Amino acid sequence: MANQKPVRLCIGCRTRAKTNELVRIAYEIAGESRSLVIDDRSVLPGRGAWVHHDPECLSKALQRRALPRAFRNQVETEKLAETLAQWQSENTNTPNNDESGSEN
């Protein structure tokens, strides 16, 4: 029980996963502009949606319009797709990151 991690539903494939396998998407309101941001530290307040670190899941989420539903609002998903794709490539371009050296 001690080490149990929280579990969230991926809005893409609709399966549950631990939050460390998912990335949080938060809805940021700054004045007039509303945008979706990657909240990879899960620190932003308000509503959030979770999706796997997988472009497949993101495109599924976009196809079924999961994001506007998750945020109960019109959201600019095109920009998010770009942002998230970039985030994902940055986070997968570090080979051996999880393979070793994390045991200290």
Ligand SMILES: [Zn+2]
């Ligand atoms: Zn997924």
